[in-house]
Amino acid sequence: MDLKTQIPSETEIGSAKRRLVIARRVPAAVAARAARDYDAWFADHDLGVDEAIAAIVEHRAEAILVGHKVALQQEHMSRLPDHLKIIANPSAGFDHMDAAAINARGITVTNAPNGLTECTADMTMLLMLGACRNASLYVDIMKKGWRQSYGMPDNLGRRVSGSVLGIAGMGRIGRAVAQRARGFGMTIHYTDIARLPPELENGAIYHASLADMLPAIDILALHMPGGKSTVMTAEMFALMRPGSVFINAARGSLVDEDALIEALTSGHLYAAGLDVYRSEPDYDLRLRDLPNVFLTPHVGSATIETRDKMGFDALDNIDAVLAGRPALNPI
Numbered sequence: 001m002d003l004k005t006q007i008p009s010e011t012e013i014g015s016a017k018r019r020l021v022i023a024r025r026v027p028a029a030v031a032a033r034a035a036r037d038y039d040a041w042f043a044d045h046d047l048g049v050d051e052a053i054a055a056i057v058e059h060r061a062e063a064i065l066v067g068h069k070v071a072l073q074q075e076h077m078s079r080l081p082d083h084l085k086i087i088a089n090p091s092a093g094f095d096h097m098d099a100a101a102i103n104a105r106g107i108t109v110t111n112a113p114n115g116l117t118e119c120t121a122d123m124t125m126l127l128m129l130g131a132c133r134n135a136s137l138y139v140d141i142m143k144k145g146w147r148q149s150y151g152m153p154d155n156l157g158r159r160v161s162g163s164v165l166g167i168a169g170m171g172r173i174g175r176a177v178a179q180r181a182r183g184f185g186m187t188i189h190y191t192d193i194a195r196l197p198p199e200l201e202n203g204a205i206y207h208a209s210l211a212d213m214l215p216a217i218d219i220l221a222l223h224m225p226g227g228k229s230t231v232m233t234a235e236m237f238a239l240m241r242p243g244s245v246f247i248n249a250a251r252g253s254l255v256d257e258d259a260l261i262e263a264l265t266s267g268h269l270y271a272a273g274l275d276v277y278r279s280e281p282d283y284d285l286r287l288r289d290l291p292n293v294f295l296t297p298h299v300g301s302a303t304i305e306t307r308d309k310m311g312f313d314a315l316d317n318i319d320a321v322l323a324g325r326p327a328l329n330p331i
Helices: 028-037 049-058 074-079 099-104 117-132 135-143 172-182 210-216 234-239 257-265 304-322
Strands: 019-022 039-042 063-065 086-088 108-110 164-168 187-191 205-207 219-222 244-248 269-274 293-295
Touching: 019 028, 019 049, 028 039, 028 304, 049 063, 049 074, 063 304, 074 099, 086 304, 099 108, 108 304, 117 135, 117 172, 117 219, 117 244, 117 269, 117 293, 117 304, 135 293, 164 172, 164 210, 172 187, 187 210, 205 210, 210 234, 234 257, 257 269
Parallel strands: 019 039, 019 063, 063 086, 086 108, 164 187, 164 219, 187 205, 219 244, 244 269, 269 293
Antiparallel strands: none
16 A cells, blocks of 8 residues: 655664554644654555555554544454554544444554544534524625625624524533533523533533423534434424524534425524534535535634644553553543
8 A cells, every 4th residue: 555654764763663553644743743652654645444454454553543534343353453452533533433343352442532622612603603694695795796785684694692502412512612602691401311410511401302402492503422323303303493593513424414404495494504414525515505504614623723632632542552551532
């Protein structure tokens, strides 16, 4: 396979360093640390499963830092060599791989849940404001040169301040969104598998189910982990108030996009703000063509600080496992 090495040769750095494969493109600071601490090989593109396994075998890697394209499943387990000790995900999500099968193979799997919280919460607010305030329309007007006067009835959006926000999934990111939303004077409702203790709930109103919460809110923000089940179906969208707004910065797999498009085109939903899609990057272009949808290309964590933190957290997990210590973020 064609791997690009960005580091000194083994002769130059010595063979005592533990062997690591970086199976995706990473920020320069992350690459520099990996090059310093490991006999590391870097892919010049985000590797798929077969390429990643070939790299592990070829370089006798004890660790690999992966991307979402390394979707390891049960059928791949027999191809993973015994010298592989850890598969480190530099993101919170790990629904692209069968972590239970990997663990059963005797290989540690980790994620990096801590670094994404603040920037993903910021992105949620951007999606919320963009959807409610018709940001796609405003950008289009400016890109076309404006040149037309608008009056009081034109280009109207919906006010975010004072709205009722429902958060589905009140983990780290959900609570960070709630903190920001309180600054907009929003009333917070939430649902999760269990009610939070009062000090974390911070006045938010708990609902035992998503179906119970939906009729009570103006804006819904998803912050649930991805998986095989679709949460937002046609039935769930129907439970939302007419004229409400849907926000998804979690996982596209949670949403029936046909049902979402129908709710948007019928006018049942006022708008949607989306950073994630069922198929990425080849997302459903019907969403692009809807005037009441504000879209971003899965960039919730796309800041210098956060992407560096994600990579460093993955390396911290690798450091620990290869030193014989417990992983910091085992799955």
